[in-house]
Amino acid sequence: MNAILHPYRLNADQVPFVAAASQIATTVSAEYATEVDKLGRFPTESLTALAKGRFWGLLLPQTVGGSGQSLRTFAAVVEELAQHCASSAMIYVMHVSAAQVLAASETIAAKDDLLRSIASGQHLTTLAFSEAGSRSHFWAPMSEFRSTASEHTVSAHKSWVTSANHADSYVSSSRKPGASSPMESTLYLVERTSPGVHIAGPFDGLGLRGNDSSPVKLDNVVIADGALLTRQGEGAGAMLGIVLPTFVIGTAAMAHGIALSAIAHTRTHLIHTEFQHTGERLRDLPTLRARFADMVLHTERSRNLLGFALDAIEKTPDTAMLPVLQARASSQDTALAVTDLGMQATGGAAFSKHLPMERHLRDARAGWIMAPTMDQTRDFIGKAMLDLPLF
Ligand SMILES: Cc1cc2nc3c(=O)[nH]c(=O)nc-3n(C[C@H](O)[C@H](O)[C@H](O)COP(=O)(O)OP(=O)(O)OC[C@H]3O[C@@H](n4cnc5c(N)ncnc54)[C@H](O)[C@@H]3O)c2cc1C
Incomplete structure (x- = not known):
């Protein structure tokens, strides 16, 4: 993986975490994703592999056994997981978002013991x-x-x-x-x-x-x-100041992972599928090439907006809320648009579930209604830019 060219602008220390997550996603999550979706069962294998790989404490301080990583690494890790099993990615996002509240708490008893058990993969x-x-x-x-x-x-x-x-x-x-x-x-x-x-x-x-x-x-x-x-009485501050950025960055990265997988499957299908009576392949049709190009454009624009939001969180945290909300709206819209384009470009193969496209479409739809929903996110963006209070 090229650290410099990654849209989330990873540095050399962050890349190994993403490579390790990719290894788990491709060797474990991918194997069970269809079954997890079909049976609606918990992806225990993925979560166990993430625990063994010490990903449960990715953002926790090293003093309690965590990896002390930033939201930037978190985003890239979640994106890798979601390319193969969005359910695993979502469970992981909720776990990390909740763990961030525990790490920031000034009131919880035996905090370090709890954080240690999270970091060692014993507490979800x-x-x-x-x-x-x-x-x-x-x-x-x-x-x-x-x-x-x-x-x-x-x-x-x-x-x-x-x-x-x-x-x-x-x-x-x-x-x-x-x-x-x-x-x-x-x-x-x-x-x-x-x-x-x-x-x-x-x-x-x-x-x-x-x-x-x-x-x-x-x-x-x-x-x-x-x-x-x-x-x-101070819960809303923690919800909006700690949970919201972590949840939004995580769900945006999950949406991008879904979109990237839709692109990868569409690409393979268009390259290899042939009209035997003419010798043409699907990639020879300009309409399909245009749809495919749109999938890529939507996704890369949105990933770069998330990269911008990550920069804002690190460099100008006081005004980062607006780009963070923009990244949420963009990512969920992107995942829906890209999976729908993928359904169109791969036709019956997607419709008959020979490709995972319809799973990706359903997973993208679920991300859309998680709160703040896209309606609320748009309203927050409008209020913030029109000098209105958010609540
Ligand atoms: C897969 C999944 C996992 C989830 N996991 C969790 C979890 O772990 N923890 C948790 O707390 N919640 C979780 N949720 C719940 C989620 O965050 C939302 O609260 C829930 O999906 C909202 O559904 P609802 O029918 O209650 O929405 P409603 O509030 O009934 O909304 C219905 C429609 O009205 C729109 N709407 C609502 N308010 C406004 C507004 N102010 N302005 C404009 N439009 C508005 C919405 O966008 C939506 O289109 C999860 C949801 C999903 C789908």
């Missing part, structure tokens, strides 16, 4: 923000803490939790006691096996089918003081 975590009542408005939980001097209890209907049946813990959100606005939330950690945690049946989604995104009900779950991840 995830985000449990969306609620049935406020739907995709993840920043506005309906649930509320009930607090006494020594402990808190919470009941909540979390509507989608990636890795619900497999994560060891959920990074969750509820309003602080007596909150006057849904933005006055608190983040806290819930162990999956805590009394009062009920996971609704298996996930049977249209796309990202291996994601295990079941609803989870918290029924009078006791939350100790040491499980608070933010001070009471």
